[in-house]
Amino acid sequence: MSEVETHEEETTESEFGSGIVVCLAKFSEHLSNHMYERVSRAIWWSEASEEKREAQRKEANIYPHGDAAQRIRDAESALRVGETPEQAISESIMMWMNGASDHMYGVDRDVAPPALVALADLTLAVGHGFTEIVWTKETVEKIRQLWQDACLEVDALLGVKADWGQW
Numbered sequence: 001m002s003e004v005e006t007h008e009e010e011t012t013e014s015e016f017g018s019g020i021v022v023c024l025a026k027f028s029e030h031l032s033n034h035m036y037e038r039v040s041r042a043i044w045w046s047e048a049s050e051e052k053r054e055a056q057r058k059e060a061n062i063y064p065h066g067d068a069a070q071r072i073r074d075a076e077s078a079l080r081v082g083e084t085p086e087q088a089i090s091e092s093i094m095m096w097m098n099g100a101s102d103h104m105y106g107v108d109r110d111v112a113p114p115a116l117v118a119l120a121d122l123t124l125a126v127g128h129g130f131t132e133i134v135w136t137k138e139t140v141e142k143i144r145q146l147w148q149d150a151c152l153e154v155d156a157l158l159g160v161k162a163d164w165g166q167w
Helices: 021-032 034-047 050-062 067-079 085-104 114-128 137-157
Strands: none
Touching: 021 034, 021 085, 021 114, 021 137, 034 067, 034 085, 034 137, 050 067, 067 085, 085 114, 085 137, 114 137
16 A cells, blocks of 8 residues: 655635645536536527427426426526527526536646646636626537546546546
8 A cells, every 4th residue: 555645734724625636526516416407408408499399398298397397497497597598508607607616716726737727717717707708508518528638637647547438
């Protein structure tokens, strides 16, 4: 068994975590939470054909507490936020990242791998940048890709040859 090097530096307690793995782990909790579900369902609904939407409505009428009904509720809730579907999706992405990116303030940028620094920069801009940028499905895809890359780069920093796997 090898010894793990510890740093005896004085640390201050943070509200949202600090370091590398802690920040990445806490951020990861937001990748499948209710806010993410609202974002992904709003995107799906806005891209769905009228036939697919109608099929979901029919299923929701038969099973008012089922998956289709929940998808519709989440999508409609998210899409009420903006004047257009694009603005509503952008606002929903911003609200999702507002909570998720709090964990990126404490990333140790002196040690963090490049993908984690890029993830922190992007998510903080989305969640706390208060810009006029319209965030899109592509933004969500970029966040998820940077997250995956950051996970693999952390493994590489630890000397682990990692494989993301299929499932």
